[in-house]
Amino acid sequence: MSGNTKFWRSLIGRIKFSKSNYEAYHPPVFEAFKGAGPRAPTTQALSVLGVDMLVADNNNAHNTSRYKNTNLIVRRNKEFFIIISFDQPFNEQQDNVQLEFMIGSSPDENNGTHIIESIGQGRRNGRWKGRVVETQDNDVTVGITPDAGCIIGRFSTFVTVITNVGKQRTPKNPDTDFYVLFNPWDPADVVYMPGDSDRQEYVMNDVGIIYNGEFNNIAPRSWNYGQFEEGILDACLFILDAGKVPLLYRGNAIELVRQGSALMNSQDDDGVLVGNWSDDYSIGTAPTAWTGSPEILLKYAKDNGLPVCFAQCWVYAGVLNTFLRCLGMPSRVITNYSSAHDNSGNLKTDLVLDEDGTINRSLSRDSVWNYHSWNEVYMRRPDLPEKYSGWQVVDGTPQETSDGLYRCGPTSVIAIKEGELSYPFDARFVFAEVNSDVVYYKSDKLGNKNIISVDTTSVGKLILTKGVNSNNYEDITSTYKYPEGSDMDKRAMQMAENRGVPARDYTPPAKTGVEIELQTDTINIGENFKLTLNIKNQTGQNCTLDVTITGCVVYYTGVTSSIFKIESKTASVDPWKTTQVMFDVTASEYMPYRVEQSNLLFVAYGRIQETGTSLTTTRVVALRPPELTIKVTGTPQVGRDFMVIVSFRNPFNFVLKNIQLRLESPGLIMTKMKTYDQIAPGGTVQFTNTITPWSSGKKVLIACLDCPTVRQVTSQLEIIVQ
Numbered sequence: 001m002s003g004n005t006k007f008w009r010s011l012i013g014r015i016k017f018s019k020s021n022y023e024a025y026h027p028p029v030f031e032a033f034k035g036a037g038p039r040a041p042t043t044q045a046l047s048v049l050g051v052d053m054l055v056a057d058n059n060n061a062h063n064t065s066r067y068k069n070t071n072l073i074v075r076r077n078k079e080f081f082i083i084i085s086f087d088q089p090f091n092e093q094q095d096n097v098q099l100e101f102m103i104g105s106s107p108d109e110n111n112g113t114h115i116i117e118s119i120g121q122g123r124r125n126g127r128w129k130g131r132v133v134e135t136q137d138n139d140v141t142v143g144i145t146p147d148a149g150c151i152i153g154r155f156s157t158f159v160t161v162i163t164n165v166g167k168q169r170t171p172k173n174p175d176t177d178f179y180v181l182f183n184p185w186d187p188a189d190v191v192y193m194p195g196d197s198d199r200q201e202y203v204m205n206d207v208g209i210i211y212n213g214e215f216n217n218i219a220p221r222s223w224n225y226g227q228f229e230e231g232i233l234d235a236c237l238f239i240l241d242a243g244k245v246p247l248l249y250r251g252n253a254i255e256l257v258r259q260g261s262a263l264m265n266s267q268d269d270d271g272v273l274v275g276n277w278s279d280d281y282s283i284g285t286a287p288t289a290w291t292g293s294p295e296i297l298l299k300y301a302k303d304n305g306l307p308v309c310f311a312q313c314w315v316y317a318g319v320l321n322t323f324l325r326c327l328g329m330p331s332r333v334i335t336n337y338s339s340a341h342d343n344s345g346n347l348k349t350d351l352v353l354d355e356d357g358t359i360n361r362s363l364s365r366d367s368v369w370n371y372h373s374w375n376e377v378y379m380r381r382p383d384l385p386e387k388y389s390g391w392q393v394v395d396g397t398p399q400e401t402s403d404g405l406y407r408c409g410p411t412s413v414i415a416i417k418e419g420e421l422s423y424p425f426d427a428r429f430v431f432a433e434v435n436s437d438v439v440y441y442k443s444d445k446l447g448n449k450n451i452i453s454v455d456t457t458s459v460g461k462l463i464l465t466k467g468v469n470s471n472n473y474e475d476i477t478s479t480y481k482y483p484e485g486s487d488m489d490k491r492a493m494q495m496a497e498n499r500g501v502p503a504r505d506y507t508p509p510a511k512t513g514v515e516i517e518l519q520t521d522t523i524n525i526g527e528n529f530k531l532t533l534n535i536k537n538q539t540g541q542n543c544t545l546d547v548t549i550t551g552c553v554v555y556y557t558g559v560t561s562s563i564f565k566i567e568s569k570t571a572s573v574d575p576w577k578t579t580q581v582m583f584d585v586t587a588s589e590y591m592p593y594r595v596e597q598s599n600l601l602f603v604a605y606g607r608i609q610e611t612g613t614s615l616t617t618t619r620v621v622a623l624r625p626p627e628l629t630i631k632v633t634g635t636p637q638v639g640r641d642f643m644v645i646v647s648f649r650n651p652f653n654f655v656l657k658n659i660q661l662r663l664e665s666p667g668l669i670m671t672k673m674k675t676y677d678q679i680a681p682g683g684t685v686q687f688t689n690t691i692t693p694w695s696s697g698k699k700v701l702i703a704c705l706d707c708p709t710v711r712q713v714t715s716q717l718e719i720i721v722q
Contacts, residue, residue, distance in 0.1 A: 018104030018113060019244040021153040021237050024172070025107050027100075032166040044088070045163045046095055049138075051176050052083040053157070063185065063204070066667075068230040071175070075183035075328060077148035081133060083141050084159055090140045092132060096121045096162040099130060099142065100169070101155045104247045111248050112151050117144060146180050148188035151251040152327055153237055154179050179233060182253065182328030190253045190380040193330045201468040202330035202378065206666040207700040208321065208466055210314045211473060212556070212712065213622045214370050214599075215337035215462040217522050218473065222702045222716035223318045223333075224292025226666045227326035232294055235301040236326045239263050239272060242305035253329065253379050254410060257394050258425060262407035264320045264396030266307035269405065272300050272319060273311035275398055277557055279595050279708075284309025289706035291662045291714075293322035295671040312556075316396040317373040324394075330378035334393075334476070337462040339372035340436035341399060341558070347493075347501055349436045349459065352443050353452070353605060353616065358550045359560055360443055367558035368438060368459060370599060370620055372397070376465075377410060384423050388412035391479070393430050402426050413479055419495030431496060434460030434480050439506060440616050442605075452605075452614040454508045457484045471718075512611065513539035514573075516547070518604055518619035525623045525710065526591060526652055531583040533604055537573040544572050547606040549583050553593045554601035554620065562593040594709075599623070626651050628705050628715040630663075636721040638693050646687040646703045648713070650679040659707040661687050668699050668721075693721040 053072040058080040059065040064073035074080045084090075090097070099117045107114030109127075117130030119142055129145040157176040160169045183189040184203050193199050206225050213219030226232060240250060243263040249255040263271040273296065276287065287310050290296065296308050296319055311319075317333045324331035340349045352363035374395035381389045393416070394409035402408060402425060411427045416434065421427040436459045441449040460481055467474040482488035497503050515536040523529045537543045551565035565585065573579045590600055600621040607614050626648070634642040646663055650656050659676040663669070674687050693699070699721055705713040 018106045018247050020241045021104060021247065022241060023105035024156055025102055025105050026172050027102070027107075027158065027169060029169050029171050030166060031169065033164075045168065046090065046097065046161045047087040047168075048084060048159045048161065048170050049087055050085040051157060051159060051170065051173070052085070053176055053178060054081050054083065057081070064181070066204070066206075066228040067233060068228060069179075069233060071154075072178035073181065073233070074146065074178060075181050075185065075189075076146050076150055076152075077183055077186045077188045079129075079143045079145040080178075081141055081143050082157075083139050086138045086140065089138055090120065090135055092120045092135070094121055098160040098162065098167075099144065100158040100160055101128070101144075102158070103151060103153050103155045112251065113247055115146075115150075115155075148183070148186065149190075149251050150180060151247055152180055152182060152256065153240075153247065153250055154234075184328060184330050184378070190382065191329050191378065192380070193378050197468055199330065201466075202332055203325055203328065206325075207702070208318070208333060209471065209473070210318060210333050210373060211335040211464050212314060212371060214620050217622050217624075218464070219622065219624075219712070220471075220473070221314075221704075221712070221714045222291075222700060223314075223321075224294060224664050224666050224700075224702055225318065225322040225325060226292055226294035226664075227322050229294045229666060229670065231298050231301065232322065233326055235297040236323050238301045238305070239297075239323065243269055243271065254381070254383065256327070257324070257329070257377055257379075257392070257410045258407060260320060260323055261394050261396050261409055262405040264316050264323070265311075265398040265406055267398040267406040268401075270305060270307055272296065272308060273316060273396075274307045274309045275312065275316075276310035277312060277555060277559070279555075281310050281708075285660070286310065286706050286708075286711065287312040287315050288711035289660050289662065289704060290315055290318075291664050291671065291702045291704045292666070293319045294666075295664070297322065313369075313371075313397040314373040317375050320375050320394070320396040324375065324377055332376050332465050333373055334376055335371050335373050335464050336434060336460060337371050337464075338458050338460065339369040339433050340438075340459045341367045341369060341372075341433070347432055347436050347496070348504060348506065349438045350441065351438060352441045352449060353603065354443055355445070358552065358563060358566075358603060359601075363441075363443060363449070369558050370554075370556040370622065372433065374408070376413065379410070381410075381412060384412060384415075388415050388420075388423060390414060393426075395430075400426075400429055402429075416480055417482065417492065419492035419499065421496055421499040421501060428496075428499075428501060431501070434463065435493070435496075437504065442614060451506060451509055453616050454506070509613070512608060512613045512615055513537070514543055514545070514606075514608060514615060516545075516604055516606055516615055516617050518602055518617055520619065520621055523621060523623050525594075525625055526587050527623075528584070528586045529621075531585055531602060531619075533571075533581040533583065534578060535571055535573050535581065535606075536578045537575060540575045541610065542572065542574060544570065544609040545606045546570050546609060547581065547604055550603045550605070551585065551590065552601050552603075553590065553595050554599045555595060556599055560601060561595050564590045564593045594623075625710060625713045628703055628713050630701050630703050630715050630717040632701075632717070632719060636691075636693055636699075636719050638696050638721060641690050641692050644689045644691055644701060646689075646715070647684065648679070648705050649684045650681055652710075653681050654709070655680055656707050656709060659685075659705060661685070661703070661705050663687060663689060663701065663703045665691075665699055665701045667695055667697075668693060668701070696721045 392410035398406035
């Protein structure tokens with residue numbers, strides 16, 4: 001923690017600061033001076049007839065016109081203009097007029113919650129910049145520039161005329177309230193992002209793609225960030241209010257990101273979302289059923305901060321991305337395939353196998369998630385050396401506590417790659433997620449454990465995000481780590497150890513000269529398939545391998561459920577040859593035991609007869625869900641109705657029950673949901689909705705069908721509204 005951060009936290013601990021944007025202060029309309037006041041104006045005092053915030057013009061200039069909000073929305077360090085109408089001409093040399101901007105219940109000039117900008121005779125320099133741009137008859141156009149580090153939130157506007165007897169202030173008017181956001185267009189703001197195409201993707205794009213599945217079976221699903229939808233900006237500010245984040249913090253991008261990470265989950269602070277990995281979602285909505293963030297954020301705000309049920313990692317990431325982009329921070333969702341959850345912090349993920357080759361969960365504290373989703377936010381890090389600015393990891397999924405709360409980040413991606421783990425925040429945990437070794441142990445009946453194999457390359461196998469101006473993914477693995485085994489990779493690992501990460505405390509087993517690998521094709525739920533074990537003998541001796549395949553159902557977090565298959569075979573492999581051993585897996589074996597997201601884990605444990613040495617490998621098979629289709633009838637045009645039809649056919653030989661079907665599209669419709677009690681085998685359902693577009697351009701329709709027996713049934717359709 002930097003000295004500056006410690007100072008502010010200590011200060012806040014001693015002084016009561018406002019922690020709510022919406023507990024607004026109502027200053028008196030007239031405030032009399034005590035004793036001698038300012039010099040009396042030579043003419044009759046002005047009266048303010050009206051204030052025009054020039055919402056449309058300013059919003060266009062500030063890249064905020066897409067927000068569905070009737071109030072002015074501006075960005076830091078960029079001038080906006082308002083017109084003040086007086087009852088008589090304004091004289092800059094004689095009239096003493098102030099503009100006051102207030103936020104929170106206890107406005108104070110010293111902490112940036114009360115901004116005073118003078119125009120005319122009593123002119124003085126304040127935190128913000130103000131100037132008279134033009135005077136025409138009784139109307140005065142004023143330019144106001146919020147400073148580059150000012151508080152983010154909703155400010156109230158007051159025009160105050162000062163006379164020799166006191167201050168005459170305009171009454172509070174919600175129509176002249178305005179929002180100030182971060183400004184990634186301005187180099188003076190810490191979230192400045194060079195490159196317009198990057199800003200369009202990471203700030204302005206309201207639809208994204210989040211990647212699930214596994215590294216060799218990538219499953220994209222569209223997500224509605226919806227940061228411009230009606231009520232979302234207020235909901236994001238409400239999150240900070242509900243979390244009692246002092247207004248004083250809200251201009252500090254680092255602090256706001258860190259607080260946002262904690263407030264996405266409800267683990268310790270009644271944050272937005274309740275995590276649930278149990279597959280029982282009867283009192284809420286299954287994580288797999290959501291199609292975007294707006295439904296979640298609006299529900300949280302409507303229920304006055306009651307956490308929303310339920311979420312898993314990609315839901316946390318999707319909602320946090322909306323929160324960040326809505327407030328003006330460039331951000332993106334990241335998926336790390338084969339993501340280590342290293343409870344012991346030693347860069348070693350320990351998985352213990354029983355004698356039959358199955359993973360012993362009671363002895364395996366660590367786990368490897370098929371994938372884990374987090375966020376990156378783009379910002380300067382004034383608290384770190386300059387090279388560590390840029391993309392920063394931030395994660396709202398509650399995995400480990402940091403400074404007493406479930407949160408993670410921001411931590412520099414460059415620092416992770418270099419193994420420089422001494423800087424804040426939570427770098428060691430993130431480093432382990434992408435760099436751990438997976439160490440397999442064999443446990444005997446007495447509980448003794450022996451290392452049988454080590455995999456140094458599987459964790460952090462592939463790290464993806466949505467491409468800029470593209471629906472394809474971008475492989476960003478190289479931004480987190482150097483090529484496995486390279487000199488730079490070794491140097492980064494040495495640096496990590498120098499920064500306090502425990503050195504590897506194990507001795508890898510001797511090379512057997514034999515390698516095994518499991519392979520299979522992409523499989524639909526309910527299909528029979530073949531599992532292929534490739535045995536590669538790289539020695540000059542014949543090899544006889546006794547191998548046992550164990551198949552079990554597994555959650556995407558690596559936690560295993562029921563074992564559905566155990567089969568043993570023996571294979572003989574000639575010197576310098578490769579042999580394949582086939583295993584048949586039938587739907588009748590695994591279907592009764594499936595859990596959400598339809599993952600199957602196969603563990604191959606082999607023993608070489610000639611040497612008595614052991615080896616193992618694993619393979620996760622993510623079964624592909626059935627199809628959901630979206631069609632439109634007619635040509636989408638502004639102001640004209642068109643029809644959207646979402647269709648689904650049950651391909652299984654069993655009844656699907658308790659079905660939810662969602663449809664939404666940012667800029668077109670908010671979430672529409674329809675429920676069905678059941679869908680018979682071979683049965684179909686159609687959900688039809690009429691849409692009337694009010695803006696042209698590219699839109700994305702997103703649909704999801706969800707029920708307890710089939711998850712992750714999603715579809716998306718891109719359309720052009722003319």
